[in-house]
Amino acid sequence: MGFADDHLVPLVDSGLGNSAYLVDLGDGRALAVDASRDLRALREAAARRGLAVAYAADTHLHADFLSGAVQLAHDDGASILASAAGHRTFEHTPLADGDETDLGGLTLRALATPGHTDEHLSFVLLDGSRELGVFTGGSLIVGSAARTDLLGADRAEELARAQYRSLGRLAGLPDPTPVWPTHGAGSFCSAPPGAERTTTIAAQKRANALLTAPDEDTFVRRLLGSLGSYPAYFGRLSEANRRGPAVLGSAPALPALAPAGLRGLLGRGAHVVDVRPVADFAAGHIPGAVSIPLRDQFATWLGWLLPDDAPLAVVAGPGQDLAEITWQALKIGYERLAGHLDGGMAAWTADGGAQEQIELITADEIAGRPVLDIRQRAEHTAAHIPGAVHIELGDLTTRSGDAPAGAVVACGHGERAMTAASLLRRDGHRGLTVLDGGPADWAEATGRPLKENA
Template identity: 55%
Template sequence: MSTDFTLVPVVDEGLGNSTYLLDVGQGRALVLDPERDLRQVRAEAERRNLRIAYAVETHLHADFISGAHELAAVDGAVVLAPDVGPRGFEVTALADGDTVDLGAFTLEALFTPGHSPEHLSYLLRAGDRLLGVFTGGSLMVGTAGRTDLVSPDRTVPLARAQYRSLQKLMELPDGTPVWPTHGAGSFCSSTLTGERVSTIGRERATNPLLQVAGEDEFVAALLGSLGTFPDYFLRLGEINHKGPAVLGATPTLPTLTAGDVRDLIADGAQVVDTREATDYAAGHLPGALSITLRPVFATWFGWLVDPNRPVVIVRAADQDPDDIAWETAKVGFDSLAGELDGGMFAWPDDEVATVALLDADHLAATDPVTVLDVRQRGEFTTGHLPGALHIELGALSRHLNQVPGRPVVVMCGHGERAMGAASILEQAGHRDVRVLDGCPADYARAVGQSLQVDK
């Protein structure tokens, strides 16, 4: 990355995305692919005495609510975005070859469909110098954006378009910096890698999807690498197209008495417990869904929580309610019913449910059970207990009939997803559920087995 201009990546480790803040001169900044939680982006701009003058989007995002509309309404930013027809808010629509004069820089739109039909990459220039390319969800480090987020009938055509888009990007000089939006941890990515920025030359030499013999082989490789993705991806694009509600400030999380919570539950509300798995295990509201507040909280909240029912939060005293409100707003939950005032201390002890959270050695000493592994398919195939039942956490609610009624041990990579699965099983009436405090390898060691690897 050149040292004669200021480009700051603001990384959301949970969603696996990078928002870019660029100083374009005269006290102005450009923000590319902003998320709805703008606290960190605004802090970076304020630290540099910059006003956010432009909000740029590479595509209609499916994995988060965009912050572009918020920046336009609150900060007065000009929104630059691909032309997808009339939106619910003012946008300067760009097409292939369009340029925007930013003063010291020029932004040039490059049509790179594939991850989405309208996807644009942006070349950043300073005079005749090419400084780099923002590739959004097209070319990523070691991979490319998935093409199955629009509709099943468009997955293959978009994969073919993705191949051609990558070939177009390969026409850029080898030294061109590549600044993708999606990266490690993003479900929009077809594979995982820890790097977030690259160069055209490096990708040309090392990206597996650029080593294929041709378009057909590329399509097979890309589609063969795709795992599942959260259901909410299928509805956020339209919200971003129409224009999400402008929040203006942190959404409120009203306090609720135990009586209020009982009334809400009776009217169909759902309870989400954001505390650590150990705290949930020791005592929780019966039927509460366990989703630990951690970097991937927003993804699992959007995946597991019903958007059509009120949500009551139970949190730990040291968990910031603002963080919870923004994380949920990022995936389309603009307003929550509130939180239990005082947390679990406000709930009667005789109305508290528990779940067994045991280490591998203690679990191994219990009676034979059904082992349920709720990790993603790619994790499961790299090593699992022989005979383990595999149902991904995101699909568990739809496949409860596959889980036997006898005692169940639930496992994942660390314990948080397993506790989420245990809470879903509890809601479905399972009463003898045990959660592994650890990973499958720990349990395999304790029971004297080797992990099975699927070819």
């Protein structure tokens, strides 16, 4: 059994593709690294071990979630450890390259690793002079390094070159050193697919195409060439984390709204987010509602497609977890949660509320209709229905006019396609249908091959 087996608890947010870490310091206290504002899993893990969080370390100013460090300082008295170069406006211990923090037996050493962000730090956890592991945040990750364009496309190459030097520093750690990244598969901060969330320096030296690059220019070309789009809300959260998220009081609740109350909110510019499963939304929904089914990726699409400065009203189905909706919204800075429709769509229609439908069809029903593929560029490039028009879901709010009339909207399974269809319907498109399935189902139904882009 190694240190990680006994003392390290990874806390994976599969929706955002991130890992936070709880480190048992062996004396009833704990270190939290890159904890998000949704502290439920961390608190459960700490309670199981009888731990109090004494330190909260952030590797960088996160763009994809609000940090939980300020909340941990408020609730638990945790000392916040973060880069001095981040110029955070709340109380914290500002760290520079080489600074060490005595955790009471173990030591945390800051290692400047800019690239993903300017002020990025990695944290080497030491027992005396022995490296127990390194928290690499958005620097070295499994199979890659995190994206360098979050501060603007004009700085992407400069930061990629900084990332090259930072990975070189990390590669200088002893080969057996465990690597504990924040970003992993599913993260829009640029992580390749794969099940592994942690790794070692030696494994990355062998298998990471960036670490095996023969020179800096090749590294930069490979890293920048791997970058796809990312959610719109990423542009807001770094500054929110620099200022510090608002401290939350008791567990937030989602108030119940009567149909009349919801109508009043709509008249004042509120957005309706329908979190029910695709089939339920297809059968009947409030006109103008945006379908974002409640699943692990709910926060990503909420933050990509809807504004954070307007009231949000939720339509949920029986048994759906209202607390999960609330926490997913709060962890990405969506504070204006007006409430949920009490009684759901049954109450809405009973009160005379109008509803609309969007037809779901199977792959064998496409029959020559135009297809709109709204998946990410890499997904579309890998394999798509021949002739499909491609517009990423994240671009539809500005490109709805480019969607073909009467399209069959398709993604991998149907959830994102229904989101896209709801946005298009809101913008005036009619005659849309949604593919219940994805390109693989079309290939099986027709016996025809999918197209790959070179």
